[in-house]
Amino acid sequence: MTTRLIVNGIDKTFGDFQALSDVSFTIEPGQFVTLLGPSGCGKTTLLRVIAGFLEPEKGEILFGDKVMNDVPPNKRNTAMCFQSYALFPHKTVYENIIFGLRMRKVSADEQRKRVKEVMEMVDLVGLENRKPYELSGGQQQRVALARAIIVRPEILLFDEPLSNLDAKLREKVRVDIRNIQHSLGITTVYVTHDQAEALAISDVVIAMNKGRIVQKSDPKTIYNRPSTKFVADFIGSANITPGTCTEFAGSTAVVDSLYGVLRVQAADLTPGEEAFLCIRPEDFVPIFAENAPHAVNVVTGSVLHAVYMGNSLDLFVKVNDHVVRISAAKDCPIPEGSQISFTVQPDKICVMKG
């Protein structure tokens, strides 16, 4: 019974503020899609439109081939995990969690079985009889999560469901969510601020900005081939430089950038054209005397800061008055103040037109 979700040309305004502009995308049955974007870009609004709490001014929501615009929220068979948790304050944890099952007239036996399963998953066993105000913020959030997941609806909507959990628990619950979702094949829209989380669990990432969809791609593509400066900058850290193409031959362009002249593998650039280049910090490789004397794209600068990150050593290098960020191997012997050269492969440079 897995369902395709189609969002087609949605506009939503609050007064004269346009919260969503022409939002369109399709999510294949059983896919896990993450909405990623800065605060206030319209993620929650989009979920609320899909769930049916808000009526869009324009556009359609389809579940499979059913147009849902006129279907009230309680008939839509979605389950949403709210950013504000929205737990019923007068109900116990247990009563909160089974609410959706009761509404769906699931048998008492099945209710008990599913509650046990989901309580274990979110690590709440023993708190069944507490009221929400007797729980910590993170525990409340897990109740909200359990209350949505237990329903096993056609479409699951998560609005930053793990924002209040510590890193360890977040990773565990995230894997559990993914497993349940996958085994039941529930089409899922998941909102998060956390770009690492988005890349880790999604089939597809949708980047949003100011009420518009900027890019929809699988995690690898959105990270390696961001289509705009905004996406490159928002997802991971990026070195971004404007550049002018001076030469184009075969599939390689020569681009004059802030970091010097770089050879770039690109599909379509014409001489004279301006574009932006995105280079991920880990794609810059420091050059020492012994390796690659004939390296291409060699850039030289002086190290301003060397920051030990645990899994890498991040260097902030001054190149032609611009700061470039490089992720070097964590045991790299590079002191602050030293001169270094580094290189980047032409196919690791991403060209963006906007």
Next chain:
Amino acid sequence: MNNYHVKSQKKLTRQLLKILLPFGLLSIIIVWIGVPILYALLWSFVNPEFPWSYPDPFPKNLSLFQWEYVFKYTTIVKSIGNSFLLAFVTTIVCFILALPTAYALGRRKLKGSEFFKIIMLLPMVFPGMAMGLFLGRMLHGMGVSGTYLGVVMVHTLVSLPYMLRILVVNFESMPQDLIDAASNLGAGNWVKFKEVYLPMILPGLVAGAMFTFITSMEEFNLTFIVGAPDITTIPTVLYSYLGENFLRTRASVVSLILLIPNLILLIVAERKIKTEYMGAALGKM
């Protein structure tokens, strides 16, 4: 050294204030409320054959004479029944009228609802007598003066603003997400009302019912104008002893009869609100 001295003195003053302030407030409350009740109690037990007059700090002789008299020879029993009946019915009528109105004003973005919210408070600020005179005429014209219906109508009019105000605030402060969550999980209108709205406004409902009940119990002006002489309540009996045939002892008895149930109601409701609902209403969301 000197500086230190000043500091410690300031600290001492603050600590003293911490103790004295509640103590002072408490004594004011006791004097304000306790002393009149104590006097009413003493007066109600004064034996009419040994009048209590100025220099004596306490009555010379106590007896149950006035209590027996009031219950045996006046309409008080019927009036007590009337008062409770009217208060009870008024509370129910207020509840039935206020619930949908408060929902509409608090949850729906209706045009003019801000205006209406002010209008509905007006009965609170009109002087009772002034309103009573005109309303009395109107109700007389409608043929309901001297009837229970008429009295319930005026009691509802004066208590409804309290009930409405409290419920509107309750409805307004309910987070939309909570209602949406219920819909999202499959709840229809009836379930939403029964399992979300009602429990959430329960503290307000209890408070509103308490106000309504007590307001109705204590209402004099309109009750007198609309109800007298056929329908007597505890306050109208009480006022009759404050008029020309002023009888302090008997008035004391009647005021205690009026005070005691209200006081009990207040304490019970207050405890109930605290223990049962406050937690739910104030839980971190």
